[in-house]
Amino acid sequence: MRIFVPCDAAAIAVGADKLAVAIAAEASARGIKAQIIRNGSRGMVWLEPLVEIETPEGRIGFGPLKPSDVPALFENTAAHPKALGLVESIPFFARQQRLTFARCGVIDPLDLADYTVHGGFAGLARAITLGPAGICAEVKESGLRGRGGAGFPTGIKWETVRTAAADQKYIVCNADEGDSGTFADRMIMEGDPFSLIEGMTIAGVATGATKGFIYLRSEYPLAICTMNKAIALALQSKMLGDDVMGSGHAFHLEVFVGAGAYVCGEETALLDSLEGKRGQVRAKPPIPALIGLHGKPTIINNTISLSTIPVILEKGAKHYADFGMGRSRGTMPIQIAGNVKHGGLFEAAFGITLGEIINDIAGGTATGRPVRAVQAGGPLGAYVPPQQFHLPYDYEAFTKADALIGHGGLVVFDDKVDMAKMARFAMEFCAHESCGKCTPCRIGSTRGVEVMDKIIAGIAPEKNLALVKDLCETMKFGSLCALGGFTPYPVMSAINHFPEDFTKPALPLAAE
Amino acid sequence: MQRAWNQQIAETIIAAHRPAQASLLPILHAIQEEFGFISEAAMRLIATSLNITRAEVYGVVSFYHDYRQEPAGRHVLKLCRAEACQSMGGEDNANALLARLGLDWGGTTPDGRLTIEPIYCLGLCACAPSAMLDGELHARLDAAGLDALAMAAV
16 A cells, blocks of 8 residues: 655645654554655645545545544545545646646655656756757757746856856756745755756756756755755766766756845855855846856756756657747746635646636635735735736736736735735835845835835825835836845835725824 | 854864855854854854954854854744735734734743744745744644644743
8 A cells, every 4th residue: 555645845834744653553553554655745735734545546635634534544535534536636736737847746756766767867868968059959949938037048048158168167056945925946846856956967968067056045944855865866876976877977966055045046146155155146247157156157047947957858848838828938837825725836838817826726815805916926026916817927928017927926815915014014025135235225125114114104195105106216227136126016016006005094193 | 952162063063064165154054053053252263264254254144044143042933924924814923922922023032942033934835824943844823823832842
């Protein structure tokens, strides 16, 4: 009997470890030989802990499971009160187009044989035969754009590093996933770490880089542990090391743990942090592709971009590019979070509308109240009202509507949210996380909090709103990076779409 | 339990890393793991060992939210304050807990039992609100659940 209990942080945070212990104890008490496999998460977080039992028809699921639900797992499973049927037939799962996350939740994340059986290392093997120029052409043709948020064409970045002449080049994975509402990087590192290793190794082969770093945030202790174990296993089996898969290419990989600074998700701040400095943003140019880590040509890509590389090389650029719309090719792991009924990770081709995601797939709010706003793209993304739910999930369509795809996070709020407070929070967060290098971000955000406080207190709201708008203009055009430059998006979208929250009458003064 | 400052142990920790500035963050993580915080003495030793100025070490220690320059309580409870947790009432629950304990963010109970710190996102945004107690993750924390968690740490 094979039983799957996820080892994903979201599953463990809601009791998966205790459940695994309870299942093992129950099986042994009944004299049943049960093999418990700790898989990644399927991404249906509202069902976690989601336990699966293998049957000839496929894996059947049960969730969200408590230890008291365990004994019934060993009886008539169809009659189990938490029975979900075939996991891959659950509509949330069945409607997805999983490319990057195809293996996540299916395999044991640290079983190399399992990884290989499910297509692992086929991309790397093909990459080695294609050679550097061939790989870069393939990545360009796939249309893959940086999944960290900026959406820069990955193939062009790779080509720049490939053609740069240097004695040392680096591959850096940006796994500093600090945006609230996003967890795709964490899920792939905990659920399918070899895909990231394979993607980075392909990048090494494509550019001649022999050393890679995964800059992984300290808030992800389980991902750090899984990645380190996976790297050791890959090294042992010669998928990493001095002679990758017998190709003659050397590639070494190391996890570098961050220290709780959101701004280090900005690529140049990340590079400074990797060099042992304060994570301060660098002025561009020079671009990191030419002068990056320790002054050497460096590919710095998001975790999801790099984890998508193996499937592109395995199935071909065209297969990937056939998904999507316009200039947004392929699929996006959309992370549906916050006050939502069916929250989790939903990988789909670009083009799906926001309304489909929030209303049909996610089923509205967890509280059952009406959806009032969705923050798309993390703390630097706009608040989108339901009137804009017709927007297709596409980089260009979102930009046109002054919104942001970002790293693919969607945070849902019900009608109890106070948008003036959310606008204030955006400024407060920017002040808390500003690296301090440029004035609009460092000082503007602090002044922004003060002015928002006045508006919330009802002090001269018209005059102060004009001041906030002016301040947002300065931050947007005067900041060095996206932290100061994009903080105006949540602030201004809250003001523009929810003006009624910003014009409350002044609170009456307490009676003397 | 973290041990008191011991220069020899600190030297061993530093020697396990390459003697270059790029090792500064990993060294600081390891020193804090061992001694609970980054003391003045630790900063001096690290600066000498890596051949960088004390100002550079202090600049890094004070820049990153993870590093502390004072010891924390016996237990550290980090509560997520980011948007997804706010949407599920995390901020209200956190404020209620802080008020009951008479603490502000970053504060430690007078008996040294518990420090409460903000954290911005644990990546548990689809099962919010979330928290981390001494490195262990907890999610779907309503007010009662958070209370139980804060009180269970003795």
